[in-house]
Amino acid sequence: MSPPAPSAKPAVLERITERRANSPKCARCGLVNFRTEATCKRCGASLDEATNDTTHAATASAAMLPEHAPGSKAAFLFRRAAAVCGVTALLLFACYVSLIFSSAPLNAEQRRVVDRAIDVLDQRGFARDALILRRLVNYRASDNWWNRYVGHADAYAATNFPFEVVTLYPEFFNKSADDVERAAILLHEAQHLRGRGEEDAFTTVWRAKRQLGWTHDSHGNTRVWRNVSEFTEKHAPKLFRCGPDGDTDCYE
Known part of the structure; x- marks a missing residue:
């Protein structure tokens, strides 16, 4: 008895998923359009503008992460300096106490x-x-x-x-x-x-x-x-x- 032929279903699902990932979603009404479309089929909004807005929002969100936040480097240096000063003060105090x-x-x-x-x-x-x-x-x-x-x-x-x-x-x-x-x-x-x-x-x-x-x-x-x-x-x-x-x- 010959083994059953491999199912084509996974390949179909993979293609569908890929198309959805590449298909622009309208920022105004939420409709997923074909990637060849320049405007939304439902509301007529520009899909290029929506894509740019989405990309800009994602970039802005990434820029506000802790490692990109304004002043984060200065805050990091301040914390390091404060830690060094604290350790130095503690060592000096310990030395003073030992002298006494x-x-x-x-x-x-x-x-x-x-x-x-x-x-x-x-x-x-x-x-x-x-x-x-x-x-x-x-x-x-x-x-x-x-x-x-x-x-x-x-x-x-x-x-x-x-x-x-x-x-x-x-x-x-x-x-x-x-x-x-x-x-x-x-x-x-x-x-x-x-x-x-x-x-x-x-x-x-x-x-x-x-x-x-x-x-x-x-x-x-x-x-x-x-x-x-x-x-x-x-x-x-x-x-x-x-x-x-x-x-x-x-x-x-």
């Missing part, structure tokens, strides 16, 4: 000593530095993990910028002669709190020593004076190139 929790705070007496030194700065014309030192700084009495890692040599204080953390070592309290010398040390650290380097910090303090009342005549024999004088000449030698011999302090 890995060090000890000042005790009440040490805090009073610091406040008196800041008052000296305020009274002698350094109000902006005094404001920074009084309002923005978290003072610590021992090294945090970062200071322990980088180390320090013969320091009275250390500043962690931009975290505004200032560590005051025992020498700040027991090796300085008075509140004026401690004010000079804090003025130095205030420059670091502004993001300035050692040269700027030593230069600022050395130029301001008369205004502070911290001079060779009044404090020339103290340990702090000798240390600061030595490091200032090292970091800012131009301040000691005055006088006939070119080897004199320019601010004495």
